[in-house]
Amino acid sequence: MSIKFDGWDREDYRLSQSEIDAAVDSLSPQERKDIEFAQAQVKNFAQIQRASMTDVEVETMPGVVLGHKNLPVNAAGCYVPGGKYPLLASAHMSVITAKVAGVPRVITCAPPFQGKPARAIVAAQALAGADAIYALGGIQAIGAMAIGTQTIDPVDILVGPGNAFVAEAKRQLFGRVGIDLFAGPTETLIIADEIGCDPEMAATDILGQVEHGPDSPGVLLTNSEAFARATMKEIERLLEILPTADHARKAWETFGEVIVAESYEEMVRIADDIASEHVQVMTRDPDYFLKNITNYGALFLGNRTNVSFGDKVIGTNHTLPTKKSARYTGGLWVGKFLKTCTYQRVTSDDASALIGQYPRAPFRWPRRALCRSGRAQRADEGMSEGGMRLAQAPGFRLDGRRALVTGAGRGIGLAAAAALAQAGAHVTLAARTGAENEAGPGADR
Secondary structure (H helix, E strand, C coil): HHHHHHHCCCCEEEEEEEHHHHHHCCHHHHHHHHHHHHHHHHHHHHHHHHHCCCCEEEEECEEEEEEEEEEEEEEEEECCCCCCCCCHHHHHHHHHHHHHCCEEEEEEEEEECCCEEEEEEEHHHHHCCCEEEEECCCHHHHHHHHHCCCCCCCCCECCCCCHHHHHHHHHHEECEEEECCCCCCCCCCEEECCCCHHHHHHHHHHHHHCCCCCCCCCEECCCCCCHHHHHHHHHHHHHHHCCCCEEEEEHHHHHHHEECCHHHHHHHHHHHCCCEEEEEEECCCHHHHHHHCCCCCCEECCCCCCHHHHHHHCCCCCCCCCCCHHHHHCCCCHHHHEEEEEEEEEHHHHHHHHHHHHCCCCCCHHHHHHHEECCCCCCCCCCCCCCCEEEECCCCCCCEEEEECCCCCHHHHHHHHHHHHHCEEEEEEEEECHHHHCCCCCEEE
């Protein structure tokens, strides 16, 4: 597939250390300085986010300890797009974030550019700390990282943006591996009024995002019809001189919108319904929208805060939810590489007995009615089955009730059936074989 789609073939798609060193050495002093500055901002904010996530351990009642740990996945695969243009910022956003989260193995894939590895992307991947770098793009890269090959061990999570084919590959592989989110075309929503913005700025910032592709939506939301009409005129003027006008015009004419609302309150409701990837607020009171909007990928507040800052260098992550998925998820961040896993510990016999007696609702039996031998503290009587003690708890009766127990041919299933029968229930067993059914205690068949 790499030969078919990228015209790229080699015995091993993993770049050697000498190839990586050559890419880094090819950077001019200014290029390296720019990459290092951007990566420092991304790393700093990722570290702040990681510090906000603390492990927890607390004694919730005497003898009962509950906790959770934030554990990094063991391996992450980071896709960096670059078939048309080398988008090296995606290397900062994915590799650095995974490393700050504590992922021990981070591999990256990026397509070749003009018949060879994209030197700037390779350099950014290396400077970000990638453990292995592959010159491989498209769905073949996604499949290799998720499923594995003879030379690539599979990862636990896939992250990073890409074209529609990359997005679909990630969608189909979700479940086999984790993914960051389902990413679609770039989206932008400009929320502006006549006090916080001028029409030329609004038009420039809309076109600065819709030029990403012919299917990129750009929306202006304002409370002034005059401002809306002036901005539309500016957009038409700029489309006559913009070098990327072909893509931008198609996107604007097909997916562009201008919405005039009555009030800030209505603007918030509309913005939450749109749930845009990028929301740029240039109004008299940007903080009103910070306090009230709930659905967005990233918020850019004030006319000094351009969306491209977040795309490239300011420090927040540019891998963001699209297609209304901001209703239920944020963008890529250290938390995407972490699993919050709970644990519990009971430290006294009294606590074990107390917890074990719940619940007492009909059709259930207490935890202490079926437990390891010697752990039922107030059991009247019992029988042993496979190292288990089957105990009838005081007051636990199911006289006349019917119960179906599946997997009751052996082990805990058989023990559960016995406990129910002891409590007076009519038990029907669903075992693997007829012989196992015959072995079940107290069963109605």
